[in-house]
Amino acid sequence: MTVAAPIQPPKPEAVSSAKRRIRRADEGPARPVAGRRRAGFVMFLSILPFLVLVFLFSYFPLYGWIYSLYDYRPARGLSGSEFVGLQWFELLVGSPTQVSQIAQVMTNTLAMSFLGIATSVLPLAFAVFLNEIRSTWFKNIIQTLTTLPNFISWVLVYMIAFSMFSTTGLVNTVLLDSGLITIPMKFLDTDQNIWLTMTLWSIWKGLGWGAIMYLAAIAGIDQSLYESAKVDGAGRFQTMWYITVPQLMPTYFVLLLLSIANLLNNGMEQYYVFQNAFNRNTIQVLDLYVYNVGITGNSLSMATAISMLKSIISVILLLSVNALAKRVRGSSLI
Amino acid sequence: MQFRKVAAFVVAPVIALSALAGCGPDQEGTQPSSSAAANGEFPSEWSEEITIDVFAGLANAMGEQPGWFAKIVKDKFNMKLNIIAPNVAGGGDTLYNTRVAAGDLGDLIVTDKGKKLDELVDGGLLLDVSEYYPAMSNAAKYDEAITRLNEGKDGTYAFPTQVSSLKATDPSEGIDPTFGPFVRWDYYAELGYPEVGTLEDLLPVLKQMQDAHPTAENGKKVYGLSLFKDWDGNMMNNAKQPTTFYGYDEVGMVLAKADGSDYQSIIDDDSQYVRSLKFFYEANQMGLLDPESTTQNYDTLFSKYQNGQVLFSWWPWQGQSAFNTTENMAAGEGFMLAPVEDLKVFSYGAEPFGGKQVLAVGSEAEDPERVAAFIDWLYSPEGTYSNNSQTMGAAGPKGLTWDLNDEGKPELTEFGMKALAGGGADVPAEWGGGTYQDGASWLNTTLVLPIDTDPETGAAFSYKMWETFQEATSNPLYEDWSAKMGDAPTTMDYLRDNDKLMVAPGASFTAPADSSEIETLRNQVKAIIVQESWKMSFASSEAEFDSLLAGMQETVKGLGYDKVLEVDMANAKAQNELREEAAARS
Numbered sequence: 001m002t003v004a005a006p007i008q009p010p011k012p013e014a015v016s017s018a019k020r021r022i023r024r025a026d027e028g029p030a031r032p033v034a035g036r037r038r039a040g041f042v043m044f045l046s047i048l049p050f051l052v053l054v055f056l057f058s059y060f061p062l063y064g065w066i067y068s069l070y071d072y073r074p075a076r077g078l079s080g081s082e083f084v085g086l087q088w089f090e091l092l093v094g095s096p097t098q099v100s101q102i103a104q105v106m107t108n109t110l111a112m113s114f115l116g117i118a119t120s121v122l123p124l125a126f127a128v129f130l131n132e133i134r135s136t137w138f139k140n141i142i143q144t145l146t147t148l149p150n151f152i153s154w155v156l157v158y159m160i161a162f163s164m165f166s167t168t169g170l171v172n173t174v175l176l177d178s179g180l181i182t183i184p185m186k187f188l189d190t191d192q193n194i195w196l197t198m199t200l201w202s203i204w205k206g207l208g209w210g211a212i213m214y215l216a217a218i219a220g221i222d223q224s225l226y227e228s229a230k231v232d233g234a235g236r237f238q239t240m241w242y243i244t245v246p247q248l249m250p251t252y253f254v255l256l257l258l259s260i261a262n263l264l265n266n267g268m269e270q271y272y273v274f275q276n277a278f279n280r281n282t283i284q285v286l287d288l289y290v291y292n293v294g295i296t297g298n299s300l301s302m303a304t305a306i307s308m309l310k311s312i313i314s315v316i317l318l319l320s321v322n323a324l325a326k327r328v329r330g331s332s333l334i
Numbered sequence: 335m336q337f338r339k340v341a342a343f344v345v346a347p348v349i350a351l352s353a354l355a356g357c358g359p360d361q362e363g364t365q366p367s368s369s370a371a372a373n374g375e376f377p378s379e380w381s382e383e384i385t386i387d388v389f390a391g392l393a394n395a396m397g398e399q400p401g402w403f404a405k406i407v408k409d410k411f412n413m414k415l416n417i418i419a420p421n422v423a424g425g426g427d428t429l430y431n432t433r434v435a436a437g438d439l440g441d442l443i444v445t446d447k448g449k450k451l452d453e454l455v456d457g458g459l460l461l462d463v464s465e466y467y468p469a470m471s472n473a474a475k476y477d478e479a480i481t482r483l484n485e486g487k488d489g490t491y492a493f494p495t496q497v498s499s500l501k502a503t504d505p506s507e508g509i510d511p512t513f514g515p516f517v518r519w520d521y522y523a524e525l526g527y528p529e530v531g532t533l534e535d536l537l538p539v540l541k542q543m544q545d546a547h548p549t550a551e552n553g554k555k556v557y558g559l560s561l562f563k564d565w566d567g568n569m570m571n572n573a574k575q576p577t578t579f580y581g582y583d584e585v586g587m588v589l590a591k592a593d594g595s596d597y598q599s600i601i602d603d604d605s606q607y608v609r610s611l612k613f614f615y616e617a618n619q620m621g622l623l624d625p626e627s628t629t630q631n632y633d634t635l636f637s638k639y640q641n642g643q644v645l646f647s648w649w650p651w652q653g654q655s656a657f658n659t660t661e662n663m664a665a666g667e668g669f670m671l672a673p674v675e676d677l678k679v680f681s682y683g684a685e686p687f688g689g690k691q692v693l694a695v696g697s698e699a700e701d702p703e704r705v706a707a708f709i710d711w712l713y714s715p716e717g718t719y720s721n722n723s724q725t726m727g728a729a730g731p732k733g734l735t736w737d738l739n740d741e742g743k744p745e746l747t748e749f750g751m752k753a754l755a756g757g758g759a760d761v762p763a764e765w766g767g768g769t770y771q772d773g774a775s776w777l778n779t780t781l782v783l784p785i786d787t788d789p790e791t792g793a794a795f796s797y798k799m800w801e802t803f804q805e806a807t808s809n810p811l812y813e814d815w816s817a818k819m820g821d822a823p824t825t826m827d828y829l830r831d832n833d834k835l836m837v838a839p840g841a842s843f844t845a846p847a848d849s850s851e852i853e854t855l856r857n858q859v860k861a862i863i864v865q866e867s868w869k870m871s872f873a874s875s876e877a878e879f880d881s882l883l884a885g886m887q888e889t890v891k892g893l894g895y896d897k898v899l900e901v902d903m904a905n906a907k908a909q910n911e912l913r914e915e916a917a918a919r920s
Contacts, residue, residue: 071850074435075450075457084850091854097892167625183621189628189872276628277563277868297857298427301850 068304088305102289102306106313108195109285113263115199120259122203123210124252128244130211131218132236143215146208157205158273161188191279198283202270217251218244263317264310286310374468376707380412384700386708389433389440391691392778393419394632401773405766406720406731411708415442417776421564434459441699442708444779447483447492447692448844454694455491461695462489466706472713476782479687482842493709494688498783501920502839505681508727508785508796509824510650511835513578514679518645518657519670519815521547527818530674533576533613536646541620543645550642558622559614560644562635563868568860569600569607570867575648576613577606578680581836585845585909586856586902587863587895592680592838594910599899601863601887608883614871615879628868642667650825658811659757666810671825673818677834683916684783685840691779718782718795723754724774727796728784730754734765736797744791745802754797755807839920841912845905852901855894862890 068089071082092098126146133139149157164170165187172184221244229239268287275283284292286309294303385398399407399415407413418440420429430450433439439459445451454460467473467490473480476497483494496506505511515536521543522528528539540558550556565571574584582589582598589598589606600607617623624644626634638644639656647653653669662668693712695705711717722728729736735750752759753770761770784796797803804823822828829835848856866886873879 073453073457074431075453075459077457080456082850087851088854091851095892095894097889101893162629166629184625186625277865278628278872280865292861293858295428295431297854297861298431299854299857300431302854 065304065308067301068308070301072301072304074300084301088302091302092305102309104281105284105286105289108282109264109266111195112198112285113266115195116202116266117256117259117263119199119203120210120256121252123207124214124245124248126207127211127214127218128240128248131215131244132240143208143211147212148208149205150209152205154205154269154273157201157270161201161274186278188274189276189278191282194279194282198270198274201274213251213255214248217248221247260321261318264314376466376469376703376710380701380704383408383412383414384704385414385416386441386700386705387416387418387696388442388777389418389420389430389444389696390777390779391420391444391446393417393444393776394421394778395419395776396422399776400766401768402731402734402761402766402770403720403723403773403775405773407708410711411704413704413708415776419776438696438698440696441701442705443694443696444495444691444777445694446690447494447688449847451492451692451694452847455487459697460491461697461699461702462491463695463702463706464490466703470706470710470713472710472717476688476713482687483692492692492694493713493781495691495693496685496689496780496783497713498684498686498786500684500686500783500786502683502686502841502916503837503920504684505826505835505837506684506783506785506840507681507826508794509798509826510654511679511681511826511829512651513575513648514650514825514829515576515579515672515674515677516647516650516653516669517672518543518642518667519811520667521645522670522672523666523814530672532674532676533579533609534616536672536674537613537616537620537622540617540622540645544622552641552643554638554641554643556643556645557624558620558645559617559627560624560630560635560638561614561627561871562630562632563628564631566864568856568863570611570864570871572648573607573610573614573867573871576610578648579674579677580606581678581680582606583680583838585906587859587899588902588906590906590910592836594907594913597903597906601883601890601895603883611867611870611883612879615873615876618872623871628872660751660755660807660809661757663807663809663811666814668811670811670815671819671828677829678836679829679834681829681835681837683837683840683913685842686916686920687840687842689780689842690844693779693781712781715788715790715795718784718786718788721775721777722780722782722784722795724771724776724778727798729795729797729800730770730774731765734761735770738791739802742791743802744788744793744797744800746797746800746806750797751806755803839913839917841909841916843909843912845909848901852898856898858893859890859895859898862886862893 067078069083069085070078071084071087072078073081092102130139130142133142152160162169166172167184167186167189169187171187172181175181176184225243225247226239229243234242264286266285266287268285268291271283271285271288272291275288286306290303290307290310293306294300297303396417396419398404399417404414407415418429418433420427423429430439430445434454434457437459439445439454443454443460445454451460473493476494479494479497480490483492484490498506500506515533517536517540522539524546525539525542528542530536530539537558544556544558547556561572563570568584568586574589577583577589581592582596583592584590584600587600589600591597598605598607602608614623624630624638630638635644636652636656639647639653642657644653647669650669650671658668693709695702695709699705712721716732719728720731723730723735729744729746730750730753734747735753736744736746739745746754749759749762753761758769758771761767761773766773782795785794785799787793788795793800816822819828820831822831826835863886866882866889870879870882870886873882
């Protein structure tokens, strides 16, 4: 078996590695070329499962878009369902009411995503302050207690919310018994401030968890920075502001970028459990809307068409962020 | 070594993939080639115990059927019922769709005829039980209805519910209508039986009742009206109920009068539906409407009725069955029909060809023969007595709740009186244990109407229609009501004699399947209607009510309400034609 020799003169590193290989080649016959190929093949095999996974979970689902061209009936299967062409897309843009419904859904999605991004400094601040607590056991307790809600599912969070804020819940009972109000207040059956309350719930749930990344980053800050700052006479708040915060900024920006990429993916569990007839107009985010139309409303094909909207907007978002990065940093992300 | 590891990495997703592929519907269900049923008879014993999945479209409980009904089924068929209840799971057709997409709805399926049945047959999810049909001797009595139901299908797939030997123009209800304004009669009597001209006149009466009795015995607040959302469909379900007091029933977005004289679009300003919403709105303004209405489900509400926390009910099978226990009635307490002057209560005529629901055997059924035998048993007198003993008034298993007396007439036993009319009783261990109410059939589906006659006893399956029961249960509440209502023996008699009943002849009408576009529009429109109806009921002012109504009308019209309405109007009229035919035939 022969291999074509490289036409260009070999680069210095290539030369040295070739030398090393020659030295090894002395020990056994004809190993380098076959070994390299085999090593390459083994390398390929080891990334293959991930390629398969990426294909399975990122590209294969795109096949599902075909459902938007049919009138899909689960009982009949795709082959037994009627082909309707672009009917669902026409329906989506067919009437101003339909368009305004989707506009409302997009407004909700973006509003709650941006509120989430705007409040993403809170875990950072929390981590910085938590780090300043000297008493270890107290720090651990606080960290455990704030991290714990992250592991409670949204269904249970809603149970907590319900037992506290429903018309017969704890808060209303206390208020009624103390004579402050005579009619129970409706905390859940209302569309007042729904974006805000939803944001507060997710902060309550995610604050401690979000801080973990920053705590890890803080642990990695060079202690000599603090020592020299102290020698220069910096106080605690000054070290926090001039050392800890700037050192955390790279981590913060990476996380911020990731959360922008997930702008439309603000999940649906939270909104699904909190939704009711009174707040549906303002709580319905894109994922929830797709669920309500497709699964609850039994129009799977229509829901597929709507969900394709998400991909289109995501691609637009990606391209615009990329263009921005190109202009600002001089290099593109993709 | 390394290669093996790598190989494992490669193989893992392949295994995962093939496992996923294994989830797909397996169209070639295996059928037992030889069965006893082929000889025209089911086996009398089943050696192997099985648990069947029952997709029960009307069930209000989920899990394994407990108690005495489970015991009977176990003894007869060596079989346990695992009830899958979309009503409990919530989310409309979610459960139905996911199970259908997986290719296996259940061993026994209770679903709607028409669109759902047709698509299940087309999709190969139901089993043709022609093979077992000759052995189904109890079902054979309703052969005409079964044949008609399976018309145009290549085999015998579905079995009708609510069959009887009654005429189409006879009410399918026995002594109580399906709908009606029922109030706490004892409180109503306290007020000196005030006159109630029409629906809205009930509000001041309820207000006085609530003011006089602000808390129930358990210390909880009493409300005039309490609603629930579980059954919302084309519209807010609870808001449809008052429209039935005036002879209307829903056909999609249309309210059609039983005699075919009026068809209303529900969202019109002057429709009966909007009138109901206004009724709720006014009740809320007066503090009569339970604020928990928006969150509670049927079960929670039912226990509120049991505790006397609610003063009004639009169904006898809700208010009366929860609160009218022997003890309460002996004390003169209970729900009775209010004499609203302009009543014209809608009554479902008996359907010679069966009601809306059908039973079927799933194509993946583990032991289809046994499921078929079970369905057949549900048509038998024994099955009818047992299966309909939840709210439909059938007497329950012979020997436990009732027996023939010395004169050969059926009579409730002491236990039966306690269990059925006395607020419940504990079932003896040899009958399965637990409380009687909990052990009743969870199917909540009537195959043979309990008001039909049992050929063995010559009396109805429903104990409420037995002379022995009516004599035994005379009580102060009932006597007081009867005296006020011109000595009417039962609610149905009162309504019929006073021309306050409107029977819609049983036509076994099934609306044709919507086109894909109409169906999608309908689903969008109904979600908006339900959502806005709740908001209107709890509106803070008249102006808000009106603006919500106008907003709803505009939104649904923008979404294509008119197209849906057109379809429903045509359906409503087609239904009426069938009703007229059925009436002429009987």
